[in-house]
Amino acid sequence: MTSEFERVYKDKYPVNIDKLLETTCKNSGSDLHLAVGIPPMARIKGKLVPLEFPVLSVKAVEELVMAVVQPEYKRYFEENLELDLSYSLPGIARFRGNIMKQRGTLAAVFRIVPFDVPDINILGLPPAVKDLCFLSRGLVLVTGPTGSGKSTTLAAMVDLINSERRVNIVTIEDPIEFLHKHKNSVVKQREVGLDTRSFANALKHVLRHDPDVILVGEMRDVESIAIALTAAETGHLVFSTLHTQTAPHTINRIVDVFQDYKRDQVRQQLANTLRGVISQQLIPTADGKGRVVAVEFMKDTPAIRNMIREGKEHQLYSAIQTNRNMGMQTMDQALANLYAKGKIKKEVALEYCIDRVEIERIMQRVESNSSYFWNN
Incomplete structure (x- = not known):
């Protein structure tokens, strides 16, 4: 019997993309990685660490990723199979994202960009x-x-x-x-x-x-x-x-x-x-x-x-x-x-x-x- 952490969600994923990005920030991560067959992964202190969320299914990754893609960019992604984008969570951070296809499924990475420019x-x-x-x-x-x-x-x-x-x-x-x-x-x-x-x-x-x-x-x-x-x-x-x-x-x-x-x-x-x-x-x-x-x-x-x-x-x-x-x-x-x-x-x-x-x-x-x- 698989645990909640290990089970692949085939229905609606229990959290949205904002929650995953917020969790990455709270754990002092620099990047959030999403790919089918593994849980969401955060790069923390230079190393990839799984976040305490379920394994991602094909449908889950697609729903999470496409939630941040503006309608005018969806056609571009369909034609080019990769897309750079920016996204913002008020009061938390901005993010530089990249979406691509791998083995016929979606994968994405989001880099955290602080609101304040460093001195x-x-x-x-x-x-x-x-x-x-x-x-x-x-x-x-x-x-x-x-x-x-x-x-x-x-x-x-x-x-x-x-x-x-x-x-x-x-x-x-x-x-x-x-x-x-x-x-x-x-x-x-x-x-x-x-x-x-x-x-x-x-x-x-x-x-x-x-x-x-x-x-x-x-x-x-x-x-x-x-x-x-x-x-x-x-x-x-x-x-x-x-x-x-x-x-x-x-x-x-x-x-x-x-x-x-x-x-x-x-x-x-x-x-x-x-x-x-x-x-x-x-x-x-x-x-x-x-x-x-x-x-x-x-x-x-x-x-x-x-x-x-x-x-x-x-x-x-x-x-x-x-x-x-x-x-x-x-x-x-x-x-x-x-x-x-x-x-x-x-x-x-x-x-x-x-x-x-x-x-x-x-x-x-x-x-x-x-x-x-x-x-x-």
Whole structure:
């Protein structure tokens, strides 16, 4: 005889989607996963944990998921078999959702987005990152795997600009996550699918809105990357994201998207426009109660611009390592710093590092010189 928790509901599911999202928030989860044959799962402290609700049937998942899909989007999902969306629970949180088909059934994930934009000073970023918010032009990239906090970092940077500068900010997002109020700046947020057809289409027309700062939620294809580079080249400050692990990988990823005959031109554009790359990971804390961000930071210098222009990305990591006095740090330096401060365990630092030999060397140096890093 199966328990209430194990039984697959074939009739109406006992709770609605709002209750599942609220429960995820109350358990300090970051994501809610829905799929047939398992109970609702929440990602808590980086790990998937089943919530105390019954196993989901085909009908249950469909009813739960479709309850948050607006009528105009249902046809889009039927045609494309996947859909990005946003949803809000007043007084609780906003959510970024994605629905897809798997093995002929629906599956969905909802990422929790707090109502309040985080203060950049509490995120654990290198202090020099804030300087990028006061540039008049150029390209700034925030990179990392899914769920590494890229959107949070970008939102905090936009909020700093919004608070401290008098400029026109236009964002293009899929979907809109953090909601920005007008402060000293004007902020216009456009959602792909609702306010514009695509990132590329929005970027083509964004310059007509007299922007000073442009945020592109993700540079997804050749066209959107090319337009973002051109916008940065023509006197705008452009922020965007990529799913890459390190600054050198980011340069390679952008260049490799283009055909061979265009790559030299793209390298030249990157050398001229790239102002900074922030690569981050969320790492389990030493006490097991949460996660802390580890950040690699590269900013433009004459030497780094030359390396990009000449296709010497393999030398970038060394350049970052040797320019700590300019606020830069590699991912391995960031992990060693967190370990030295007792925020993460040594075995965790080794698990998330880029170069095991290099991080062990840094750790030995840190243990003999506690002032090796700045405090952040």
